[in-house]
Amino acid sequence: MTPVVNGQTHHFGVRGLYNGLLLIGDHETGSYWDHITGECLYGPLKGYKLEVFPLLHMNVSQSLARWPDVHVAVSSELTIMQRLRVFFMGPLFRSKWAFFPPVVFKKTMGKEDTRRKRMDIGLGVWTTMKHCFYPLEHLRKQKGALNDELEGRGILVYINPKTQIPAAIYTNARQITWHGDELSLDSGEIIREGTVYDTQGKTLAVVYPMQMFTRWYGFSSTFPGCDIYEV
């Protein structure tokens, strides 16, 4: 996100909970913001919206294949409590037996959308007008890759074979075929290790729609009435 409002940089921290999701608050005005859409939900800046960008999941080798000169930010500021929390809670929350976080989270939830199970996992993709959840279960039924449309633009949603994390890119390709861990598109491009290559093996720039690898409760509470990709 770009933490700029009316040309002024604002400073944020995690300062609340709503719908089982974190709220961020800006130090300058004490307003509270949705960390997914960038919209200010409460406070003096209600209605303002920060510029948002997709945050992509990869591993180190995949990102270097795509951006050989990319930099990494490494924190030395983690508190002991933060490290312990991730060490103990992380694997449990990521497992297929994931349970909903503490009771305090549930108290912030409104009426739940029961079309999918609360902790169902998938890729949420959205534009200003269209919001669609692609359950991981359905992606797997489609052999890990599918074509769809988002406001008239073609997208490819696929599961990265190495990370098992889904991602979406804009593409005009209509036919997709797996060859081992490589995905061939009928446009002639190949997706390998999360990077798109042309027929000459040259890396191509990729345009990503706004997307988030998330639990159903998070996406459905952020985008009520969202579409679900069904198979």
Add this chain to the structure above:
Amino acid sequence: MGEIMNEFDVSRAIFRDRDLFSSFHVKTTYPLRLALSKGNVREKNPILVMEHNAGVLTFLTQQIVSHHLAYGETAGQPWMVIF
């Protein structure tokens, strides 16, 4: 389905006037390739990639899971990552 916008229900929101977690203020970055060659990261380590107006920057997923929020400036452009 069309947009179904819910009004913000302040009665079930939890607000705090201080940060709940220690945010990560990014002041220095390193070439990821260098971090890999030095053994500070491994090829399969999960990372988060931010493709911002000012460029691309990566973060160790585990660290951002801990901090929840990282912020900094690149080429004079402020940015923020929340997870």
